[in-house]
Amino acid sequence: MKRNKTLINGILLSMLIIVFLAANALRSGANNTTVDIQTTAQLTSDNIESIQIEDILKRKVEIPKKVNRILALGCSLREIVCVNAADKVVGIEYREKPKTSEKEGVPQGSDLPYMLVFPQLYDLPIVNVGAGGSDFNYEKIIELNPDIIFIGTSEVQAADDLQKKTDIPVIALYTNAIGTSKQYEIFYNSLRITGKVLGAEERAEELIDIMENYFQDLNERVKNIPDSEKPSVYIGGRAFYGSHGISGTDPQWPPFNLIKAKNVASSLSDISCGMSIDKEALIGWNPGTIFISPVSLSIINNELKSTPYQDLKAVKEKRVYYVLPYCWYSYNKENAIADAYFVGKILYPDVFEDIEIDKKGVEIFEKFYGKNGEDTYYKLKDKYNAFRKVE
Template sequence: MNKTFKKSVVMVFSVIMVVVVAMSCGCVGENTGANNANTGIDSSNTNDNTNQNAKNSDMGNNAEYITVVDMAGRTVEVPKTINKVIGLGCSLREIVYLNETDKVIAIEQRESVQSKSDDDKFPCGTELPYLAANPELLDLPVAGKAGTSYNYEAILKMNPDVIFMGNNKDAADDLQNKVDIPVVVVYTATIGPEAQNEKYEKSLRLMGTILGKEERAEEILDKIEEYRNDLQSRVSKADVHPSAYIAGRAYSGAHGITTTDPHWPSFELLGANNVAYNVSEISEGKEVSKEQVLAWNPDYIFVSEASLNEVSADLEKPEFKGLSAVSNDRVYKVLPYCWYSFNKDTAIANAYYVGKVLYPEQFADVDPEEKADEIYLFFDGNGAYESISNRMGGYEKFEL
């Protein structure tokens, strides 16, 4: 069907069309399985993303295109030159990491929210590092609600060259068919164990190829490895390795003390002694029993500031007051890593703060707040720690 005709039909009969989809946006409705087998990922061909060709568009332009295979195994033709981009399904974060904020023309509804009530268990845009560092993005038009609906008419009017979408093949097919704009599925889920790291690396390289930012993608991956090596080198010099637990790890909103992550990336980067390590083989939000937390009895507890209200309520209960970390005043707050999908920059920043707490001698030269802004500057283009900590609390002890 001719593109002009097809778009006209959609615009005429869609004042504001929306569609309910099963898309997951990571920790806001986390479904780790959707990032694995359920997306139809073919690991044998995800590297085949640089075959270039040219085609004549239906509009009569001789625009050059490249053919890519996305993270759902879909073959998609995208313009060789990208001037306008939309990131759906929590994929805006990586567009910012790739230094392409000037090409972003829309955001998602949750990202546009600039304030919220104290009992709201979900994030607002000003709590997200990539938006806190680039507040001008908060005022862009809204293209849809992650995981629920898209504004087809608005997307058609904005006419992006490409749309990135996190982790959902069916939603990508549906959107591409309706707006006749290339939609590329990317991996927006967590890092942690090697299998998840590899998916993230492939996805970031794919986005780099499409946006003409291949060198920047490699720079990001090299920097993550550089931080990992520094963290683990410091920890290797320690004689004592206390046990640690992440409490209130957000997924589908905030949770209490019995929600954790067996491979919380900050612990993984650091090589910390995570008491929940054997609960799962991947990084994901996991609910464990109260009895299990008591049996683990970790030396230190770190609380995601996404879940302060919920964890605070739990720590008022008599059964948790006997925990070693609680009785010895070793409970600390960390910035939310899993907050509107996964903030890789925050994972690294948290790792340095956790290192400072667990291994003060080995991290004596580290100021966690300054380190956080160094990391945010590299990933997001500007510092973000002060802005986020003013809303969330920042790096400090948990008042028991």
């Protein structure tokens, strides 16, 4: 009897041991399963092949998570270069060729800061056809096989059509004017989209900070100047849909707005835009100082020597100056900032006394474009006789 009891106890003990080991095995298996699930989830997250981007027109576009090859159309290449992604570009537009025409007043790559600073881009294939590159060469675009296409446009249909015809994701960007708070807001959003697509978010924010820091500095310099001490000013030669003579102007020209100058044309529009005015309007305004965007130097110089412009106060007193073109194949933000410092130095010499315009211009261009900025600044300054008095 005692032996049977001992046997039963042994069996029970063995069963307890088996149950204990089985429980441990199950627990271990469950833990391993959890680890496997977590690992699988992590791998799935890391290997996502596409992401969804909302572009500046609120279009939702599926793009590759990793973008290595791009096209930038509709004047959108400028910001691609600024976010240090020029090495991803596989083609350029017709107007970005080094020389597109023998005629004065026609945009070409040798006029454009972002092309001068990265001349390797000149050697890339052209993706436009037609007179002056007015249409896209869809076969060439497909052949170049970009991962995505950027396009500067305000029309949803234009972006959708390009995407449909190429079967390549198209991201719409803002490449229009800056100058007012609303226009800056749209441009900054567009720049952030560019940075997100190209994995350059930090550089995009850095560019925004660079611009805002210059704007703040300019504002601080002029904020205490009373309106009664501000001379009247006018910008002539402002390009829009091509070059224009002295009658081409901008009611909200950014360099004037940045230093709160008294633009005689400001009542014509509440946004920065190009427009032509009548000669009579300019004669009536009779501004004290005139600045010229010199993309058509010979035309403007001849106009300034003719009646009725010879009777303008600014011309008589030799207060007419050349600046860098803010609008020339879309909008050159670095030129606009450099122009603002030059205009400030002319209008308010006391508060801009510390500014050496060439030193400041080089600084601005290097912040936008890096080490090649200095050479680019001087090339453009010499090409346009910028920051000099019209003789």
